Amino acid sequence: MVQGFVSKIYKQFIRLAFNITIIVLIIGLFVGIFRTISELGLTFTEATVRLGFKELVTNVLSLIVVLELIRAFIDFFEHERFRVDILLEVLIAFVIREFMLHLFEGKLSGMDVFFWSFGIVSLIGARAVSFFYRAPKA
Template sequence: MITQQGLLTVFRVTTRVIFNLALVALLIGLLISVGRTLLELGLAVSQPTVRLGLKDLVTNILSLVVVLELVRAFVDYFEFERIRAEILVEVAVVFVLREMMLGLFAGEIKGLDVLVWSAGILALVGARALAIAFPYGKERKNAG
C-alpha cells in the first residue's frame, strides 16, 4: 500500500525531473538562440537600411534576455525549492519592457499608450518591491 510519505517522495522526484528537463530545454534553446543571433549579425549589415537589420537584432537580443530570466527562475527554484515571487515579477518586468521597446521601435506605440505601458511597468516594479519587502520562507528567518 502506498503511504502519504511515499506519494510525496514520488511527487518531489517527478517535479525535479520535470524541472531538470525544462531547464535543459531552456538552456539548449538559449545556446541555439545565441548562436543564431551571432550568425545573423551579418543581416544588420546586408539589409537595405540599417533600421531593418537592427530591428531583427534588437528583437533577438531582447528575446534572449527574457529566456535568460526564465532560466534564472528555474535555477532559483532548485536553490530554494520553490518559486520566489520577486523572480517571477522580474521575468514579467523584462517581458513587458521587451514588448514595449519592440512596440516603440516599430512605431506601434505612441502617445497615451506609452503612459499606459509605463504605468504597467511601474506596477510590476512596485510588486517586486513588495515581494522583496515582505519575504517569506528562509529569507524571512535570515532577514529578522
C-alpha cells in the same frame, strides 16, 4: 505510509520535469545566442539598417527573457519554492521586451507609451514591495 511514498514519487517527478525544462531552456539559449551572432551581418546587409537593427534588438531582448526564466527555475531548486520577486523580474523583462518591440514597429501612440510605462513602473513597484515582504532565509 502510502502518502509518503506518493509524495516522494511526486517530488521526484517534479525535479525531473524541472531538470528537463532547464536543459531545454539552456539549449534554447545557446541556439538563440548562435542565431543572434550569425544574424549580426543582417544589420549591414538588410535593405535598411532599421530592419537589421530591429531583428538584433528582438533577439537580444528574447535572450534576456530566457536568461530570467532559467534563473527562476534554478532558484526553485535552491529554495524549493518559487519566489514572487524572481517571477516579477521575469515578467518585467518580458513586458519591457514587448514594449520595445511595439516601439520599434512604430505602433504606439502617446497614450500607449504612457500606459505601457505606467504598467512597467507598477511592476517595478510590486517588485520593490515584494523585496520588503520576502520570507526570511532558512
